[in-house]
Each structure stands twice: as structure tokens, then as C-alpha cells.
Amino acid sequence: MSALAKAHHDVRIAGSKLPDVPLPTNCPGCGNALELDAMRKHNYVCPDCGHHFRLGADAWIALMADRGSWKERWGDVRSHDLLNWKVPKPYEEVVEQLLADGLNEAVRTGTCTLAGRPIWLAAFDFRFVGGTLSIVAGERLARGMEQAASSGTPYVLVSASGGARMQEGVLALMQLAKVNAALGRMHAAGVPYFSVLTDPTFGGTAASLALLGDVNIAEPGAAIGFTGPRVIKQATYADLPPGFQSAEFQLAHGQVDLVLPRTELRRLLAHLLELYP
Amino acid sequence: MTRHGRKPDETTLTVWQVIELARHADRPYSMDYIKRLAPDFIELHGDRLSGDDPALVGGVGTWHGRTTLFLGHQKGRSLKERVARNWGMMHPEGYRKAIRLAHHAAKFGFPIVSLIDTPGAYPGAGAEERGIAAAIAEAIMEWFRIPVPIVAAVIGEGGSGGALGMGVADRVIMLENSIYSVASPEAAASIVWRDNARKVEAAEQLQLTSRDLLAMGVVEEVVTEPEGSASADYDAAAAVLDEALHRHLQPLLLQPADQLLQHRYERFRYIDSLVHAEPHFGPKV
Numbered sequence: 237m238s239a240l241a242k243a244h245h246d247v248r249i250a251g252s253k254l255p256d257v258p259l260p261t262n263c264p265g266c267g268n269a270l271e272l273d274a275m276r277k278h279n280y281v282c283p284d285c286g287h288h289f290r291l292g293a294d295a296w297i298a299l300m301a302d303r304g305s306w307k308e309r310w311g312d313v314r315s316h317d318l319l320n321w322k323v324p325k326p327y328e329e330v331v332e333q334l335l336a337d338g339l340n341e342a343v344r345t346g347t348c349t350l351a352g353r354p355i356w357l358a359a360f361d362f363r364f365v366g367g368t369l370s371i372v373a374g375e376r377l378a379r380g381m382e383q384a385a386s387s388g389t390p391y392v393l394v395s396a397s398g399g400a401r402m403q404e405g406v407l408a409l410m411q412l413a414k415v416n417a418a419l420g421r422m423h424a425a426g427v428p429y430f431s432v433l434t435d436p437t438f439g440g441t442a443a444s445l446a447l448l449g450d451v452n453i454a455e456p457g458a459a460i461g462f463t464g465p466r467v468i469k470q471a472t473y474a475d476l477p478p479g480f481q482s483a484e485f486q487l488a489h490g491q492v493d494l495v496l497p498r499t500e501l502r503r504l505l506a507h508l509l510e511l512y513p
Numbered sequence: 514m515t516r517h518g519r520k521p522d523e524t525t526l527t528v529w530q531v532i533e534l535a536r537h538a539d540r541p542y543s544m545d546y547i548k549r550l551a552p553d554f555i556e557l558h559g560d561r562l563s564g565d566d567p568a569l570v571g572g573v574g575t576w577h578g579r580t581t582l583f584l585g586h587q588k589g590r591s592l593k594e595r596v597a598r599n600w601g602m603m604h605p606e607g608y609r610k611a612i613r614l615a616h617h618a619a620k621f622g623f624p625i626v627s628l629i630d631t632p633g634a635y636p637g638a639g640a641e642e643r644g645i646a647a648a649i650a651e652a653i654m655e656w657f658r659i660p661v662p663i664v665a666a667v668i669g670e671g672g673s674g675g676a677l678g679m680g681v682a683d684r685v686i687m688l689e690n691s692i693y694s695v696a697s698p699e700a701a702a703s704i705v706w707r708d709n710a711r712k713v714e715a716a717e718q719l720q721l722t723s724r725d726l727l728a729m730g731v732v733e734e735v736v737t738e739p740e741g742s743a744s745a746d747y748d749a750a751a752a753v754l755d756e757a758l759h760r761h762l763q764p765l766l767l768q769p770a771d772q773l774l775q776h777r778y779e780r781f782r783y784i785d786s787l788v789h790a791e792p793h794f795g796p797k798v
Contacts, residue, residue, distance in 0.1 A: 491647055
């Protein structure tokens with residue numbers, strides 16, 4: 237047992253029971269059969285090979301927040317089809333369908349406690365238009381950061397995003413500036429900001445808040461970068477080496493502080509919240 | 514279309530024709546403007562960390578009697594220069610140079626003029642290895658702390674995060690036949706349709722012309738280009754750009770630094786306020 241795990245052995249690996257996550261019959265990492273309840277108890281990390289399955293915002297909130305402590309904020313802020321986007325699929329229909337499926341935009345945010353300490357938590361949801369940064373996502377992030385800056389509450393981000401949302405045009409791009417303006421206030425106020433990067437984190441999300449954590453923590457094997465590998469190959473005809481843009485690649489290139497399995501994440505955050513009071 | 518493009522006219526130009534004008538090989542580039550605005554311009558090189566990015570020029574010169582820092586994406590004119598300047602697509606070193614020079618300007622109280630003309634940040638393996646995402650992210654955050662006036666103009670292509678990394682300013686204006694977009698039409702088509710041949714459809718959806726951006730409240734002004742577009746008359750194009758930039762700079766020079774930074778914060782924090790005004794957007798804090 238590591239010193240960290242020993243000091244925090246009382247911190248559970250998840251704040252409460254994680255919701256069901258659709259899993260394949262066999263792990264894509266090692267081919268072993270997967271069993272939902274065993275996987276749930278292991279934070280949806282394959283116990284045999286360590287493959288990390290993607291989690292939605294609902295699962296991240298359950299994982300991070302102490303049971304019963306989550307208070308969601310600005311969940312009623314809704315997106316708009318301001319560009320009247322029609323092809324290949326009307327944006328309005330896409331959003332309505334996702335809302336009907338029970339998702340609530342690409343970022344959910346709120347306050348909770350983690351191992352008894354109050355935090356602001358924001359979690360991207362890759363299932364909502366690829367976790368793309370939209371006006372609603374940017375608004376929820378910026379409002380939370382402004383409040384964290386004035387209250388001094390540590391801010392924890394979990395990212396999983398393809399970048400800015402095409403269907404909201406240049407106003408989606410402007411969210412990078414909007415969010416980073418608020419992030420700057422949080423930094424100026426000396427508020428600790430812990431950024432957890434999960435698979436995948438790309439584009440405008442990587443080029444704004446995700447890589448600017450005081451501590452950047454990446455999940456093993458997560459793909460993290462600015463331009464996706466498909467576009468890089470199209471644009472430059474380059475052969476990309478195996479592991480290009482992986483969490484381990486970003487660690488080697490100085491972009492993240494730690495690569496840590498999801499089963500140890502909560503203990504680490506509990507410890508960081510102690511170290512950065 | 515003539516060699517220099519037609520007289521821009523929103524009733525007859527399609528979105529794709531505007532994009533072709535914005536990308537036209539004869540269109541004036543940043544250095545064409547900078548040497549007309551400040552004939553005594555001295556280029557300053559390097560990020561003081563590891564390199565110099567020729568896709569971004571930076572330096573100082575006298576503009577309306579005042580030492581001013583100029584920054585601008587620079588596309589190449591000849592094939593050789595295009596390769597050397599990487600078609601105006603910046604590497605991480607470019608954003609680090611820009612911020613290095615911005616602090617330099619702040620030290621001496623020089624205002625900053627930023628000219629934007631890039632398809633986007635460089636989508637290559639080397640840029641990824643040297644942290645392009647973090648370089649853009651840090652630049653965007655850092656611009657909010659530079660306590661001198663910043664005026665920016667999109668003079669051709671404003672492509673994605675690569676453009677925004679140079680576009681956090683107190684005033685942002687656009688030349689009439691320039692574009693500013695969340696992604697290039699080719700990239701948007703590739704993302705939405707998985708087929709970059711659908712670029713014309715994507716362009717029509719994206720609302721990326723200067724008038725679209727003015728209507729959305731993202732830019733302060735659209736600068737009318739001379740007869741036949743900026744490509745037809747560099748001197749006239751530089752004159753209208755000069756006048757507009759200088760007019761926007763004037764009130765900024767009178768503001769104390771804390772007020773300037775507060776207004777810059779609010780400019781971007783509420784840049785989507787036209788959407789906020791919609792009843793369904795939800796409560797303000």
C-alpha cells in the first residue's frame with residue numbers, strides 16, 4: 237500500500253454507488269468477460285488490464301461527491317439553435333433528443349463535498365454532442381469559477397470533450413475566452429484548481445481550461461491533444477507513433493502532472509484538498 | 514471573378530465567394546499593413562524559451578506618434594515563403610512569443626495592435642509534442658492580464674482557436690471580406706459530416722462573415738474595403754484599417770489599467786449576451 241493510500245484508506249473510491257454504464261460483453265483491452273456490478277465497484281476500470289471505460293457526468297458526480305452532498309447549479313440553463321443549423325441534422329432536434337434521453341448539456345456543475353471538504357465540481361459529458369463546449373457549458377463553467385474565486389472554494393474539473401461545438405459557430409469559440417477569463421480570476425484569487433483529463437479531451441477544451449489546472453491529472457490511456465489524429469494525418473500525411481497524444485505521452489511532454497488510475501483518484505483529490513487548504 | 518475579386522456586395526456574393534476573397538493569394542497580409550502603418554517598424558524575434566515562429570510577426574514601430582507593438586499572422590507570398598511561414602499557422606512558440614512581447618509592451622506602456630489572418634493553429638505532430646493546446650490556453654488567459662490597450666483586426670482568415678489565441682482584445686474589428694469561425698469550413702465539414710468535401714454547406718451554416726459576426730455582437734465594426742476588395746489597393750486598404758484601429762484605440766488610451774482590464778473581462782464574459790437575452794437561457798447569477 238502506498239503512503240498516499242495508507243493515509244487515506246478511509247476515503248472510499250467513489251462517493252456513492254455509480255449508475256449503470258453500458259459495457260461490452262468483453263473488455264476491449266484484454267478480452268476478458270465483464271460483469272456490471274464488479275465493474276461498478278471498481279469505478280468501471282477493468283480489474284484485469286486497467287482499461288478505463290468512459291463515464292458520463294452523472295457517473296462522475298456520483299464518483300466524486302460525498303453521498304447526498306451534490307447541489308447542482310444552473311441545470312435549467314438551456315441551449316439555443318442560434319445559427320438555425322439544419323444539415324445534416326437540425327441542431328434543435330439533436331438537443332431535444334439528448335435532453336429526452338436524460339442528459340443535461342455537455343457540462344454539469346455544482347457544489348459538493350469530497351471526503352468532507354467543500355468543492356466546486358464541473359463534469360463534461362461526452363455523450364452530449366461529443367462533450368462540446370457550448371454557450372450553456374461555458375456559462376455554467378464561468379459562473380462556477382467566478383463563485384469559486386469569491387468564496388475561495390477549490391475547483392475540480394473532469395473533462396471529456398471534442399472541443400468547441402460547431403453548431404453554435406463562433407460563439408462556441410468565444411467560450412474559450414469567456415471561460416479562461418473566469419479561470420484567470422480564480423487563479424488570481426489563489427483558488428486551487430484540479431483538472432482531471434479523461435478520454436478524450438481535445439480542441440477548444442484542451443486549448444482553454446483543461447490543461448491549465450494547478451495540478452493536471454490524466455487517466456491512463458486517455459487521448460489528450462489539440463488536433464485529433466485523423467485531422468493530423470489528413471493535413472500532414474504523418475505517420476503517428478503508437479501512444480501519440482496518450483496521457484502517458486502528455487506526461488512525458490510535460491503537460492500533465494500525474495497519470496493515475498480512476499480507482500485512486502478520489503484518494504488523491506482528498507489528499508490534494510488537504511495539501512492546498 | 515477578376516484577378517482581385519469582384520466588388521464585394523452582400524446581395525451578390527455567396528458565402529463561399531467571401532471565403533475565397535478572404536483567402537485570396539493577392540490579399541494584403543499583416544506585413545503589408547504594418548509597413549504602411551509604421552514605416553519604422555522593427556521586427557523582434559523569439560519566445561526566449563526555445564524558438565521563433567515565422568508564422569507570427571511581432572515588433573515595434575511608431576504609429577500616430579506613439580510606439581506601438583504590432584503582432585500579426587503572416588502568410589507567405591511565394592511558395593518558398595509560404596513553407597517558411599507555414600501558411601500563417603502558428604506553433605506553440607508563436608503564442609509564447611506573442612505573450613512575451615505583450616509583457617514587453619506592458620512594461621513600456623505601448624498599446625498593442627494584433628492582426629489576425631490564419632487558417633488555424635498548426636495541425637501537426639510537432640506542435641502537439643510541444644504543447645500547442647496549453648500554449649493557446651495560456652495565451653488566452655494571459656491576454657486578460659495585459660494592462661495596456663489592445664485592438665485587434667481580422668484582416669483575412671480568423672480560424673478557430675489559432676485565431677482566438679491572438680484575438681483577446683479590447684476591441685475586435687473585421688475587414689469586410691474577412692471571416693472568423695469556430696473551425697475552417699473544411700474542418701467543420703470533416704467534424705459534422707466526416708467529409709471535408711461538404712465545405713460549402715458547412716460554410717453556409719457557420720455564419721462566419723464579418724456581417725454575421727457584427728450581428729452576433731462578437732466584433733465592434735466591419736471596415737468597408739476599397740473598390741474591388743483589399744487585394745485591389747493595398748494603400749487604400751491600409752488607410753481604412755489605420756483609421757478604424759486608431760479610432761478604436763483613442764478612448765482606450767484614456768482608461769486606467771484596472772478599468773481597461775475589467776472592461777476586457779466583461780467584453781468576453783458576456784460576449785454571448787444576445788443569447789442570454791433569450792427568455793429560455795435561464796437566470797443570471
